Amino acid sequence: MPHNRCKFIFVTGGVVSSLGKGITAASIALLLRQRDYSVTLQKLDPYLNIDPGTMSPYQHGEVYVTDDGTETDLDLGHYERFAGVSCNRNSNYTAGRIYSTVLAREREGGYLGKTVQVIPHITDEIKKAILSQADEGIDIAITEVGGTAGDIEGLPFLEALRELGQDLGRENVLYIHLTLIPWLSASRELKTKPSQQSASILRNIGIIPDILICRTEKTLQEEHFRKLSMFCSVPLDAVIEEKDVENSIYEVPVELADQKLDELILKRLQLPFNHLDLDEWKNMIGRVVNPSGPPVRIGVVGKYMGLRDAYKSIYEALTHGGISNDAKLEIKGIESEDLEGDRTDALEGIDGILVPGGFGHRGIEGKLEAVRFARERNIPFLGICLGMQCAVIETARHLVGLSDANSSEFNSACSHPVIHLMEEQTEITDKGGTMRLGLYPCILLDGSVAKSAYGSQEISERHRHRYEFNNNYRERLEEAGLVCSGLSPGGDLVEIIERPDHRWFVACQFHPEFTSTPLRPNPLFKAFVGAAGEHAIE
Ligand code: GLN
Numbered sequence: 372m373p374h375n376r377c378k379f380i381f382v383t384g385g386v387v388s389s390l391g392k393g394i395t396a397a398s399i400a401l402l403l404r405q406r407d408y409s410v411t412l413q414k415l416d417p418y419l420n421i422d423p424g425t426m427s428p429y430q431h432g433e434v435y436v437t438d439d440g441t442e443t444d445l446d447l448g449h450y451e452r453f454a455g456v457s458c459n460r461n462s463n464y465t466a467g468r469i470y471s472t473v474l475a476r477e478r479e480g481g482y483l484g485k486t487v488q489v490i491p492h493i494t495d496e497i498k499k500a501i502l503s504q505a506d507e508g509i510d511i512a513i514t515e516v517g518g519t520a521g522d523i524e525g526l527p528f529l530e531a532l533r534e535l536g537q538d539l540g541r542e543n544v545l546y547i548h549l550t551l552i553p554w555l556s557a558s559r560e561l562k563t564k565p566s567q568q569s570a571s572i573l574r575n576i577g578i579i580p581d582i583l584i585c586r587t588e589k590t591l592q593e594e595h596f597r598k599l600s601m602f603c604s605v606p607l608d609a610v611i612e613e614k615d616v617e618n619s620i621y622e623v624p625v626e627l628a629d630q631k632l633d634e635l636i637l638k639r640l641q642l643p644f645n646h647l648d649l650d651e652w653k654n655m656i657g658r659v660v661n662p663s664g665p666p667v668r669i670g671v672v673g674k675y676m677g678l679r680d681a682y683k684s685i686y687e688a689l690t691h692g693g694i695s696n697d698a699k700l701e702i703k704g705i706e707s708e709d710l711e712g713d714r715t716d717a718l719e720g721i722d723g724i725l726v727p728g729g730f731g732h733r734g735i736e737g738k739l740e741a742v743r744f745a746r747e748r749n750i751p752f753l754g755i756c757l758g759m760q761c762a763v764i765e766t767a768r769h770l771v772g773l774s775d776a777n778s779s780e781f782n783s784a785c786s787h788p789v790i791h792l793m794e795e796q797t798e799i800t801d802k803g804g805t806m807r808l809g810l811y812p813c814i815l816l817d818g819s820v821a822k823s824a825y826g827s828q829e830i831s832e833r834h835r836h837r838y839e840f841n842n843n844y845r846e847r848l849e850e851a852g853l854v855c856s857g858l859s860p861g862g863d864l865v866e867i868i869e870r871p872d873h874r875w876f877v878a879c880q881f882h883p884e885f886t887s888t889p890l891r892p893n894p895l896f897k898a899f900v901g902a903a904g905e906h907a908i909e
Pocket of ligand 1: 727728729730731755756757758780835836837838839
């Protein structure tokens, strides 16, 4: 059981998915934290994968990795970036994980003599997952449920939320429903009916939302607030508008605070209104919206450029790099396949090239073109994970003369596997949760660009990979100008490479984008955008 002071906020969604529940939950957490409450955030996903680690970006967008190496939903990235909370294994549960725990327990005889059922066994396990966040010292635990009210697979989750209202007492539980008020351009009107229907689905389950947050592109009028209040059974002052923000998602918490959402939440949870301090946050937004510096054009060369969420944390971390340099950042997504066959036009006029992480052979040759372009034209370059592996392959092919150099991920028969499967991975056959995941330390070389960016000798960053730099080629690659500037403490894993003969060329095996926040930008992103900014003013 949670300690008895902890309060719970449950965030559900209605009408459509991709409403921005994660950003809303993260914004609420930020506001409560800035009122001096300690907050945790959690996402429950009703799908059957044990975690999103095995899904493609087409299905799921980016897979976010936490310090403890859990592969999670990208909403956890919003939680960490907005609220500065540290997420872990307890911060993301899927239906698959819940069911597999219950089924394993059934095999062990944990339910001997009983029929194992969705209610109460699955719902009890969901409740346990929710309560697992309420550690000593946590004042408010926020849980967001993925999907939309009415989804069949979401039913046990909503039932668990309903039961917790009863178990914990209504003064300790707050239900927030996020919904969409669509704008019909033909008739030029906002429609409240889908939200009414969504609230009625929740009512059938036994949940009456305490607060209704309405996503809308147009300002709601008095009549809309009244209708929503009346037909969704929510008090008038608890119908909150969340209008599309103009410039940056970081404006959402400020908009919600302007409508006193945080005060409403605290009032309902019977908690005192501590002072709200949003000065630092607002100052940061000012720098996103009105940067004083010149435009800086960053090209991100990946293979899912049409998918907004596939490189979410990369785009966010670049934005943070922009904030810390007061740069007017312009990010250009470039499909790596479009660069294949010497077609590098898309890279002209770019001040910095970033090759992000990835899996599989498609698009690799274009990424190698992008690395070559950056190296030969002295354009600031940041390679991340697969991006570092591409930088190593490019050096091997074009500077060491190993034209068949490759990663054994893409060509297991190549004669020069300069990137190869990590020793510890050779026996692994399962695909889920088996990569080298989470925080690992890295020692930085004196005098390196990496060390001056981080300003310390030892760093710790998050990983998600199976392949690594092949040390058998290290000498030849170093002779070709690569410096291994970050190594694992034993010295056997190359974590960062750079080129001293280049104005700014750094690539890392880890994912610095996962530890970047708008108030504490990751040092590599800050230094990379800074170097690109210098390129821009030349
Ligand atoms: N596919 C590469 C590996 O597994 C790179 C992974 C990544 O970029 N996250 O090592």
